[in-house]
Amino acid sequence: MLQNYLTVSPEVRAALEAGRPVVALESTIIAHGMPYPKNMETALRVAQTVRSAGAVPATCAILDGRLRAGLGTDEIERIARAGATIPKTSRRDIAYLLSQGLSGATTVASTMLVAHLAGIRLFATGGIGGVHRGAATSMDISADLQELAQTPVAVVCAGAKSILDLGLTLEYLETLGVPVLGYQTHELPAFYTRKSGFSVDYRMETPEAVARLLHIKWGLDLRGGVVIANPIPAEYALDAAVMEKAISQALAEAEQIQVKGKAITPFLLARMEQLTGGESLEANIELVCNNARLAAEIARAYSAQTAHAQP
Ligand code: PSU
Numbered sequence: 459m460l461q462n463y464l465t466v467s468p469e470v471r472a473a474l475e476a477g478r479p480v481v482a483l484e485s486t487i488i489a490h491g492m493p494y495p496k497n498m499e500t501a502l503r504v505a506q507t508v509r510s511a512g513a514v515p516a517t518c519a520i521l522d523g524r525l526r527a528g529l530g531t532d533e534i535e536r537i538a539r540a541g542a543t544i545p546k547t548s549r550r551d552i553a554y555l556l557s558q559g560l561s562g563a564t565t566v567a568s569t570m571l572v573a574h575l576a577g578i579r580l581f582a583t584g585g586i587g588g589v590h591r592g593a594a595t596s597m598d599i600s601a602d603l604q605e606l607a608q609t610p611v612a613v614v615c616a617g618a619k620s621i622l623d624l625g626l627t628l629e630y631l632e633t634l635g636v637p638v639l640g641y642q643t644h645e646l647p648a649f650y651t652r653k654s655g656f657s658v659d660y661r662m663e664t665p666e667a668v669a670r671l672l673h674i675k676w677g678l679d680l681r682g683g684v685v686i687a688n689p690i691p692a693e694y695a696l697d698a699a700v701m702e703k704a705i706s707q708a709l710a711e712a713e714q715i716q717v718k719g720k721a722i723t724p725f726l727l728a729r730m731e732q733l734t735g736g737e738s739l740e741a742n743i744e745l746v747c748n749n750a751r752l753a754a755e756i757a758r759a760y761s762a763q764t765a766h767a768q769p
């Protein structure tokens with residue numbers, strides 16, 4: 459049944475069948491998160507980073523009416539060139555796109571879903587969606603959080619951008635039962651910056667310790683995902699005051715021209731980009747690679763522990 463809708467690349471399938479580590483990667487960041495050709499260079503570099511760290515990359519998307527886990531260079535290039543003409547696709551959009559034979563760039567939520575259907579446990583991205591500032595009246599809460607509540611995939615990210623309300627995002631994740639782990643930090647990172655003023659639930663020091671927690675969570679059949687927050691390397695971090703100013707301006711503009719629904723996150727990301735010059739793009743690229751490396755290390759530890767558990 460599943461194979462009617464899902465294509466897992468031969469390389470990814472072989473790795474999964476042999477119990478070797480695989481890391482899922484999303485495609486909204488390619489189509490909507492960065493301009494061409496940086497988006498393509500970044501997607502290829504991130505995949506290479508996963509490989510260098512000893513895991514198999516599985517870029518996920520919807521292409522021509524099929525869920526895909528594991529894309530070739532030509533397919534990544536197709537998404538990168540298509541940019542925003544490939545629709546940003548969350549859980550709610552999947553059945554429609556498949557029914558129409560269409561293509562979609564997968565967000566954190568839909569990439570988690572595709573990864574889970576394929577049997578992939580680890581996923582690396584830049585930042586997750588969350589509770590938006592002003593959500594008390596807009597009710598704008600990313601579907602990423604709901605997916606984390608129900609789909610057993612661990613997401614390595616650099617926290618979330620402070621275009622969101624990070625305090626409410628943590629509250630919401632607590633309600634949904636999603637652990638937020640800080641990798642070698644007590645503090646939730648805020649994407650471009652290593653600090654946010656908010657604490658994570660637990661600080662973890664090694665990939666092995668994170669992998670052990672994942673085995674226990676899923677071994678106990680506690681549903682849902684885990685957020686692994688990995689701060690941007692200090693040398694690439696940006697100035698918090700400068701970023702906050704850009705965020706305030708981008709939010710004010712979004713309010714003024716009434717951007718709503720799924721358009722708001724790409725709008726804010728693009729404006730931040732313009733307002734901070736190329737600097738934020740460079741930081742974005744470096745933090746994604748940093749997350750890809752950590753996700754690969756955790757995936758390796760997870761596979762090794764699985765192998766040991768089986769006599
Ligand atoms: N945050 C980022 N970069 C991104 C996204 C979020 O810093 O590229 C993307 C991810 O694909 C995420 C999605 O899943 O935006 C969340 O969108 P929304 O807020 O509409 O749920």
Ligand code: MN
Pocket residue numbers: 598599600601719720
């Ligand atoms: Mn939203």
